[in-house]
Amino acid sequence: MSGPGTGGGPVGVAVVGCGVISAQYLRNLAGFPAVRVLACGDLDPARARAAAAEHGVPYAGGPHDAITRPGVELVVNLTVPAAHAEVAEAAIAAGRHVYNEKPLTPDPASARRLLAAAERAGVRVGAAPDTFLGAGLQATLRLLAEGGAGRPLSAVALMQGPGPQRWHHDPEFFFRPGGGPLFDMGPYYLTALVAALGPVARVAALSGRAFDRRVIGAGPRAGTDFPVEVATHVTALLEFASGAVATTVFSFDSPLGRQDFLEFTGTEATVAGPNPNGFGGPLRLRRAGETEWRELPVPANGTGRGAGVAEMALAIREGRPHRAGGELGLHVLDVMAAIAESAERGAFVPVASTCPRPEPLPEGWDPRISQHRNLAI
Incomplete structure (x- = not known):
């Protein structure tokens, strides 16, 4: 339209x-x-x-x-x-x-x-x-689409850290329904995975919460505590309609911050993509039999x-x-909802929608x- x-x-x-x-x-x-x-x-x-x-x-x-x-x-x-x-x-x-x-x-x-x-x-x-429109992920997507890793088989995406309450002045909404690491940070990683591997067919997940209350660490309300209403650690397995699979971790419960782990494994090579919450590189490739990563050029494209x-x-x-369309946004939302349901039920859950890559x-x-x-x- x-x-x-x-x-x-x-x-x-x-x-x-x-x-x-x-x-x-x-x-x-x-x-x-x-x-x-x-x-x-x-x-x-x-x-x-x-x-x-x-x-x-x-x-x-x-x-x-x-x-x-x-x-x-x-x-x-x-x-x-x-x-x-x-x-x-x-x-x-x-x-x-x-x-x-x-x-x-x-x-x-x-x-x-x-x-x-x-x-x-x-x-x-x-x-x-x-x-995913940034230079880093676009270079990654082109490499995968052109067969640079062979046939894509699997992916690993990892996001962990201590949580946004440490720096955000009004962080409560991150810890209410619609927030948490899954719904706040998950869209970056899941959108990148869908853009690379196509729609997700079903998921299985586990989740937990390390603390029932958090303390604001910055701004005029520093020291104020508030309740946590959502899971703050989520681990999920994704099966794509293409047959590829992915392992994902989304966590606000880790003292160690790590947000730039995104890897795709194909029949011929492994591709290490950039942080899905950024627009640049780096992009690295390691072919079967090689012992070192090779960094590939990522031309700037002015995105932000x-x-x-x-x-x-x-x-x-x-x-x-x-x-960056509504169908893609809905599918990623459906994936997150299925992950939350799976963690609650302890069973595989099918994803209700699909979308074009x-x-x-x-x-x-x-x-x-x-x-x-x-x-x-």
């Missing part, structure tokens, strides 16, 4: 939710010619005004005012996970495309309602993370938070599917450069 705003010029954007992550989005979006940020919205209008002033955005106000601002075609929804569905539904009701931060919504049922509403309205849904928004804007103007970007793609003739400013 193409939805509103299929003419020329940059796509008008409203950023709703002006918390910590919004600064990265606003800084990057300002450098992407495919979009023009017209409004910032937040439940705290003062926060929206501060973000708008810092990044040269012409309007700031509440969420509804930002969504309905004239010229806005695409709403970038950076609210907390519990509000993702509500804000996205408001955007769709106003006839806007929407790009949600991860997870798409807190649960698969609300995600399905959201996609159905967008289908009826003739608008698009995009979904973070867009890190918001690259998925820029790619979606180009797709809107060109009338083609966008890569996103095509690798053309080599040399860079969202900082206008790549569509109708985007001249």
